[in-house]
Amino acid sequence: MKSKLVQYSIILIFLIIFVVFYKSLKDTNIYTPEVKINNDIPIFSTELLISNDELSSTEIFETDKFYLLNIWASWCVPCRDEHPILMNLSKNNKLTIIGMNYKDNKKNAKSFLDELGNPYEKIIVDKNGTNSIEWGAFGVPETFIIYNNKIIKKYIGPLNQELLIEIQKIIK
Amino acid sequence: MIYSVVGHYSLILGLCIGLILIFFSIQNFKNSNQLDTKILSFSFLQLFFVLISFLALIISFVISDFSNETVFNNSHTTKPLFYKISGTWGNHEGSLLLWLLVLTLFIFIFLLRTKNQPIKYKILTLGFQQVIIIGFFLFLIQTSNPFNYLFPVPDEGLGLNPILQDPALAIHPPILYLGYVGSSIIFSSALAATTLKMITKSWAVHIKKWVLISWIFLTLGILLGSIWAYYELGWGGFWFWDPVENVSLMPWLALTTLLHCILVLERKEILTSWVIVLSIATFTLSMCGTFLVRSGILNSVHTFANDPERGLFILIFLFALIFLSLFIFFFFHQTTKDNSSNFFWLSKETSILVNNWFMMYFLSVVLIGTVYPIFLDVISSQKISVGPPFYHKLIAPFLIPFLFAMAIGPGLKWIRSDLKDKIYLISLLIISILISFFIVKNFNTNILINTILISSALYLFFITLRDFFNKKYKNFAQNTAHFGFSLLILSILFNNLFSSEIITNLKVGETYDNSKTKIVFESINQKTEKNYKSIIANFNITNSEGINNNLSPELRIYNQPNITTSEADIETTLMKDKFIVINLVQNQDYFNVRYQVKPFMLWIWLSVIIISLGGLVSFLQKRT
Numbered sequence: 001m002k003s004k005l006v007q008y009s010i011i012l013i014f015l016i017i018f019v020v021f022y023k024s025l026k027d028t029n030i031y032t033p034e035v036k037i038n039n040d041i042p043i044f045s046t047e048l049l050i051s052n053d054e055l056s057s058t059e060i061f062e063t064d065k066f067y068l069l070n071i072w073a074s075w076c077v078p079c080r081d082e083h084p085i086l087m088n089l090s091k092n093n094k095l096t097i098i099g100m101n102y103k104d105n106k107k108n109a110k111s112f113l114d115e116l117g118n119p120y121e122k123i124i125v126d127k128n129g130t131n132s133i134e135w136g137a138f139g140v141p142e143t144f145i146i147y148n149n150k151i152i153k154k155y156i157g158p159l160n161q162e163l164l165i166e167i168q169k170i171i172k
Numbered sequence: 173m174i175y176s177v178v179g180h181y182s183l184i185l186g187l188c189i190g191l192i193l194i195f196f197s198i199q200n201f202k203n204s205n206q207l208d209t210k211i212l213s214f215s216f217l218q219l220f221f222v223l224i225s226f227l228a229l230i231i232s233f234v235i236s237d238f239s240n241e242t243v244f245n246n247s248h249t250t251k252p253l254f255y256k257i258s259g260t261w262g263n264h265e266g267s268l269l270l271w272l273l274v275l276t277l278f279i280f281i282f283l284l285r286t287k288n289q290p291i292k293y294k295i296l297t298l299g300f301q302q303v304i305i306i307g308f309f310l311f312l313i314q315t316s317n318p319f320n321y322l323f324p325v326p327d328e329g330l331g332l333n334p335i336l337q338d339p340a341l342a343i344h345p346p347i348l349y350l351g352y353v354g355s356s357i358i359f360s361s362a363l364a365a366t367t368l369k370m371i372t373k374s375w376a377v378h379i380k381k382w383v384l385i386s387w388i389f390l391t392l393g394i395l396l397g398s399i400w401a402y403y404e405l406g407w408g409g410f411w412f413w414d415p416v417e418n419v420s421l422m423p424w425l426a427l428t429t430l431l432h433c434i435l436v437l438e439r440k441e442i443l444t445s446w447v448i449v450l451s452i453a454t455f456t457l458s459m460c461g462t463f464l465v466r467s468g469i470l471n472s473v474h475t476f477a478n479d480p481e482r483g484l485f486i487l488i489f490l491f492a493l494i495f496l497s498l499f500i501f502f503f504f505h506q507t508t509k510d511n512s513s514n515f516f517w518l519s520k521e522t523s524i525l526v527n528n529w530f531m532m533y534f535l536s537v538v539l540i541g542t543v544y545p546i547f548l549d550v551i552s553s554q555k556i557s558v559g560p561p562f563y564h565k566l567i568a569p570f571l572i573p574f575l576f577a578m579a580i581g582p583g584l585k586w587i588r589s590d591l592k593d594k595i596y597l598i599s600l601l602i603i604s605i606l607i608s609f610f611i612v613k614n615f616n617t618n619i620l621i622n623t624i625l626i627s628s629a630l631y632l633f634f635i636t637l638r639d640f641f642n643k644k645y646k647n648f649a650q651n652t653a654h655f656g657f658s659l660l661i662l663s664i665l666f667n668n669l670f671s672s673e674i675i676t677n678l679k680v681g682e683t684y685d686n687s688k689t690k691i692v693f694e695s696i697n698q699k700t701e702k703n704y705k706s707i708i709a710n711f712n713i714t715n716s717e718g719i720n721n722n723l724s725p726e727l728r729i730y731n732q733p734n735i736t737t738s739e740a741d742i743e744t745t746l747m748k749d750k751f752i753v754i755n756l757v758q759n760q761d762y763f764n765v766r767y768q769v770k771p772f773m774l775w776i777w778l779s780v781i782i783i784s785l786g787g788l789v790s791f792l793q794k795r796t
Contacts, residue, residue: 007502010498011498014491014494014495014498018487018491020546020550021546022484022487022552023462023550023788024546024549024550025467025469025470025483025484025487075675075676077676077677077762128559129659130557133557149757
């Protein structure tokens, strides 16, 4: 004997599915990362590249300080081009540079830094690319300037001399 | 223009015949001594009108009749004839017309070929099928008419999306549709049989042919789509767990499970609820797939147009069918005392039941992975994307017992069995474990899970291989399919473990060299074809063994619509594929080059063909 309860609950489940599908019809679903200028930075917790520790974003970003978040990968050739700029910025003690290692292999990432130097104070590992989606990134390299837990500026593509000067102006 | 008129009115006539058929069915059902001959002739007439309409659309495409909106949106005079024809179903309207054509064709064949079954059952199946057919007629005429008229007539069309201009994709939709639509016959027939309380052995024997037909076409259809994605989209893989791929995999999983249940039902009247639910699930999952990709809820290459009206229609239609079948199932179906609990633990029935539960698990993983993001978005406005790691983590561990069950199950007897030649089974197991351990140890880091996975696949491989030479073993079809499956899993595993990839940016004349591989970007050629310009890059690649290859990937810039596509160059050999693809980097004078070595690619395709061959053998076999 099949109980009536089972039947009703199955029908109820299908009704819920119907409603959800119906509602999702009305939303547009073009899946693009939003440009989140002046938005709060996403909260997440992640592994660090060098020390392998777990850390949450609130421990990384403090208020009243300028941060630069750079998304990079050892396989990304433009990242190589912008690296001297980051090395240059890392000398500036008003700015803390955080790296986000995007879809990379740890060994390659480390040898990349051994070869070109490490401008990052901390490096977040984004193994499958989900963190960068939350940040609203389109790809690598991308750079965010953060102040008071808000994204105040976003650069898509490699940094260059002009942008270096611009960034230096911002943090003054 | 004349063709559009003919096509349009044929459609309306087809719809009218659908209504007439329902009327006749009801009448015939009341006094059913024999099948009304009118039913057969009207079914033929319906097929005829849909065929006329389909041909009219093909002709409109061939002669580039741009007064037809569908042709204008999807064709262009410079397109080669082959793609003008395949363009007919390379768009939303045309593909639905094709769907309708297959629907009417199948029900006609069903009426013609079904003998030795009660007349009431045939009529009821026709009735349910006509409900589906009428639904699609209304959908087509109401929201996606392929014969909409344009005035003033444009001189030139907008062209077919270049990534769809491909031989594999020209036959992918028809083949896949044969599978999907075949499942509609199973659906109608199962509903009819449930209503008449005749889910029996003889019904199982009769419906098995239809299950096999749909299963073979669905398998091949998915294979073609996968091959196309491999070389055309330039992602260099064969399965991405993209929602669009998943929606074709779900009916396949349901159908495969159904096939196994039917095999049991052929001998013993058990698992009847499974059979009914799976028949319903296969077709509704196919429809659900259509809904998800056509309504634009999921974005993909299959989203031809984002039209909420269309989505709404399919949604209501889909759920009407679901509730209708739920009603029939709850109201008419009585579970007999065939409780699965009184199977003997070691018997073929139990092993098939185990198989069912595993398949249901895989199905729910895929279903949740595909649908969950939609739910989350609606309920909490959060957007997430579910990627391959989710599926790999949830599916891979469960493949191990599944493969073992597949190896041992078919050798068992019905009702009650015991393991024969245990020594032989165990020795094969040890051999498999040893071989896989040595393979994995030499290459990879993650030893444990890979060793177990490879050994379980190897085990199935050896056992099925031996059974080919075992004269006592009769079930050649099943053995072929299972052998193909073990080969598929092995190829996928080796492909995953031993693939290597180089991504770099190169200018013409530059060389990339790591210790193992040397890539020389030798030169660039330009060529102008009828409907596109192409940039062909010539690479010379030397690997560590000193083998030299010349590969020439291509960038095509199509004139109409203005889209650039990358054509990968692939060198396929028996053991591995070398795959290279280039992409333009904006405002830069270098190209992004991706070079991959993918072992056993060919074997993945071959093993899927072997699997479907197993189905074909079973289809052609006379029942012993």
